[in-house]
Amino acid sequence: MTLKGARERRVRAGGVDLCVVELGDPGQPTVVLVHGYPDSKEVWSEVASRLADRFHVVLYDVRGHGRSSAPLPLRGGFTLEKLTDDFLAVANAVSPGRPVHLVGHDWGSVQGWEFVTVRRTQGRIASFTSMSGPSLDHFGHWIGQRVKRPTPRRVGQLLGQGAKSWYVYLLHTPRLPELAWRGPLGRRWPRLLERLEKVPRGDYPTASLPDDAAHGAWLYRDNVRARLSRPRADAYAHAPVQLVTPEDDAYLSQRLYDELESWAPQLTRRVLPAGHWVPRTRPDRVSAWIEEFVTAVEGGRPEQRPTGRYSDRFGGQLVLVTGAGSGIGRATAFAFAEAGARVVAVDRDTESAVRTAELARLVGAPEAWSETADVSDEQAMEKLAEKVHTELGVVDVLVNNAGIGLSGGFFDTTSDDWRKVLDVNLWGVIHGCRLFGRQMSERGQGGHIVNIASAAAYQPSRALPAYSTSKAAVLMLSACLRAELAGQDIGVTAICPGLVNTNITTTARFTGVDAEEEARRQQRTARLYGRRNYPPEKVADAILRAVARDEAVVPVTPEARGAHLLSRFSPMVLRALARIKPPV
Amino acid sequence: MTTAVTREVSAELRGFRRVQRLAYECAEAVAARLEPGVTEREAARMQREWLRERGVADWFHMPFAWFGDRTAFVNFRVPLQFFPTDRRLEPGMPFILDMAPVFEGCTADIGYSGALGPNPVQHRLTADLEAHRALILDEVRERRPLREIYEDVDRLMVRQGCANRHRAYPFGVIAHKVDRVRPRRFSPRLFGFGTQALKGLASDVLHGHREGWSPLWSPYRFSDHPPQPGLWAVEPHLGFRGTGAKFEEILVVTDSRDPEESAFWLDDDLPHVRRWAEDK
Numbered sequence: 063m064t065l066k067g068a069r070e071r072r073v074r075a076g077g078v079d080l081c082v083v084e085l086g087d088p089g090q091p092t093v094v095l096v097h098g099y100p101d102s103k104e105v106w107s108e109v110a111s112r113l114a115d116r117f118h119v120v121l122y123d124v125r126g127h128g129r130s131s132a133p134l135p136l137r138g139g140f141t142l143e144k145l146t147d148d149f150l151a152v153a154n155a156v157s158p159g160r161p162v163h164l165v166g167h168d169w170g171s172v173q174g175w176e177f178v179t180v181r182r183t184q185g186r187i188a189s190f191t192s193m194s195g196p197s198l199d200h201f202g203h204w205i206g207q208r209v210k211r212p213t214p215r216r217v218g219q220l221l222g223q224g225a226k227s228w229y230v231y232l233l234h235t236p237r238l239p240e241l242a243w244r245g246p247l248g249r250r251w252p253r254l255l256e257r258l259e260k261v262p263r264g265d266y267p268t269a270s271l272p273d274d275a276a277h278g279a280w281l282y283r284d285n286v287r288a289r290l291s292r293p294r295a296d297a298y299a300h301a302p303v304q305l306v307t308p309e310d311d312a313y314l315s316q317r318l319y320d321e322l323e324s325w326a327p328q329l330t331r332r333v334l335p336a337g338h339w340v341p342r343t344r345p346d347r348v349s350a351w352i353e354e355f356v357t358a359v360e361g362g363r364p365e366q367r368p369t370g371r372y373s374d375r376f377g378g379q380l381v382l383v384t385g386a387g388s389g390i391g392r393a394t395a396f397a398f399a400e401a402g403a404r405v406v407a408v409d410r411d412t413e414s415a416v417r418t419a420e421l422a423r424l425v426g427a428p429e430a431w432s433e434t435a436d437v438s439d440e441q442a443m444e445k446l447a448e449k450v451h452t453e454l455g456v457v458d459v460l461v462n463n464a465g466i467g468l469s470g471g472f473f474d475t476t477s478d479d480w481r482k483v484l485d486v487n488l489w490g491v492i493h494g495c496r497l498f499g500r501q502m503s504e505r506g507q508g509g510h511i512v513n514i515a516s517a518a519a520y521q522p523s524r525a526l527p528a529y530s531t532s533k534a535a536v537l538m539l540s541a542c543l544r545a546e547l548a549g550q551d552i553g554v555t556a557i558c559p560g561l562v563n564t565n566i567t568t569t570a571r572f573t574g575v576d577a578e579e580e581a582r583r584q585q586r587t588a589r590l591y592g593r594r595n596y597p598p599e600k601v602a603d604a605i606l607r608a609v610a611r612d613e614a615v616v617p618v619t620p621e622a623r624g625a626h627l628l629s630r631f632s633p634m635v636l637r638a639l640a641r642i643k644p645p646v
Numbered sequence: 647m648t649t650a651v652t653r654e655v656s657a658e659l660r661g662f663r664r665v666q667r668l669a670y671e672c673a674e675a676v677a678a679r680l681e682p683g684v685t686e687r688e689a690a691r692m693q694r695e696w697l698r699e700r701g702v703a704d705w706f707h708m709p710f711a712w713f714g715d716r717t718a719f720v721n722f723r724v725p726l727q728f729f730p731t732d733r734r735l736e737p738g739m740p741f742i743l744d745m746a747p748v749f750e751g752c753t754a755d756i757g758y759s760g761a762l763g764p765n766p767v768q769h770r771l772t773a774d775l776e777a778h779r780a781l782i783l784d785e786v787r788e789r790r791p792l793r794e795i796y797e798d799v800d801r802l803m804v805r806q807g808c809a810n811r812h813r814a815y816p817f818g819v820i821a822h823k824v825d826r827v828r829p830r831r832f833s834p835r836l837f838g839f840g841t842q843a844l845k846g847l848a849s850d851v852l853h854g855h856r857e858g859w860s861p862l863w864s865p866y867r868f869s870d871h872p873p874q875p876g877l878w879a880v881e882p883h884l885g886f887r888g889t890g891a892k893f894e895e896i897l898v899v900t901d902s903r904d905p906e907e908s909a910f911w912l913d914d915d916l917p918h919v920r921r922w923a924e925d926k
Contacts, residue, residue, distance in 0.1 A: 388804065388805075392807055396807075396887060414805065414807075417805075417806065417807055418807060420770075421770070421807050421886065424766050424767045424770055425767065425886075425887055565801075565804055568801075592865070597809070599887075
């Protein structure tokens, strides 16, 4: 047993002997973790250890798996009714007086749906968190609806899920699966998991894998055909449900859960950019969501639901935005806050950063902090990264937004001017990516970096040589980093906003002119941008969308999109535009 | 800040103050009667009837009521969208009542923000408006061009993290002049605006055009002039992600050389001012 401080006990249920393991203080709310196929309770080791200091965590090997005994005969021994008996026996043994919080992954979740929808468990389950495992009854109805009214879209959904279920058909063949698992497949499985599912090596899978997988085939044979052909009509959840959907699940389509609200009235949706084995690949996120959900249910308070789009994706995530005291940075912080993210607002101006954090809390961020730092100051950034890491943890989404404007001909731009622009616009991004990106990479649970470049990154202009150079560098840096970090599930996005109505115009420097003329030009540009009036909020929306979809380069305003198209199909036009002297 | 209450004001200003108070009383009375399910149309009618009962016969503009994200003028494209709709009030929703009654020849134009139950965002916005009230008065006393004051208000909003929503008003005005309106037995309305009041505004536009000023305080070049003596209904309107808050009240601008006398708020005993004092 690899779980530290675990207490083991055996529970008898319906002719089998179940291996049950407990962690944490039994006085705390009980969380029961049920594993899937082909797994044993060790699949939960990472999540369980993270939950153990807050909850009474209980894991058990499903019958026929791990150190629980298998029913005899195997055929007919794995029906959902018998599995429900097992669960009730475990729940009664570990938490006799209080309902338990159920968490299931894969077949554990399929079982969980059965437990939470049958009458005899009513009052024994306080909440259910489902990962990658639909209710077979809901699945049956889902198929039935699509077969009865086969619109093109529905047929597509059917075929899509049908293709993803290839292994289910194989598992229904007699003897073959057992032979494969006890033979070559069992030996190769750990390496396959690592290669295809990016499951990190460690104490999992355990040595019992071939037997687990061979016995577990009966989970499919005993239940799938029976339930899919005659799904129960009353499979309504009697406890609040949290549904965690991995976006890149190779075995289950996200469409399976489209009508879930009608079966589970109190449903909280979560989306993770990850593959099927989230308890192994994203233990931090998964345990944070379980903790949040269980705490909300235990507290009896109606869970505060963030209103923003993508709240299923960013709820509870840690988002750090630089230059969050104004403009696009501030709007981005608010947009993430609305989606329920925890926000760190960084700005060199303390007052405005504090203000951003305060408003972020008002619009829905469960927590928000302000930090003062100049992104061009390497030591300040290192200190910031250190502080954020120790106090708040690893940042899930980093938005390198801080930037300054500089306009003026090349020969009017002094080397000091160049240094200033590059220090903030380029080095600021480099420091951010280096420090926070490294933390993401070392954690190994994915993440996302957003760098705010500019339409000036691909639209040359005689008026903005230094600014455009710095932003072009940011664009290229993002592309290179994206390639490098792709293997670690860390996305990198470059955003190219265009003319957006922010105060970058009033703080921008204009070289080669005296102070009075500079002030005049700042005012003129501010008015021009004001008339264009493209709100930073729309850029913020584009940023959230880009992170959710993991987009590489996102031009935002129509002019930025137009220039981006031209840069690919007719760069000559852009070069001609670059020669136009701006009327100032 | 000058407390206008202690000031000796002419009989004429007293008339304007009386109607402004009446309008705010109406706003408070109607706000107290709002409950879940009330529509904007009903709220507007409640204001209209309350004021009619107390002798108001003419309007600068008919009462408006905005609920929910309409307080921040989300997706407003055409002026017709300002008119009350069938949007129903829900618990926690912010609302704004805006009315401009004419009473005994004096015009008021007020805006009242509130919410049905606690709404922390709107509370924050209302508190933020205090700085705008002070800023506008100070800069008018400095005789700064109106267009620059407008831009300073804009900058303050940006610092506060809010959006400028008075930009959505016709001509993007933050304020407009109001004046006496001659009582007529019959005063038709044009798109919700009293024709008598519009006539006054139009004649100001004409005069102003000749003399280089405008009765509309906007971000545009025609407002690039120092404050013109008269009564200005000032209405800074903050918006923040689907929630809006404003106040509207009359700023008296005179041609006095004494800065204190050159501009002052007609009345300092108003609901939003009292709310700020209570919060402290």
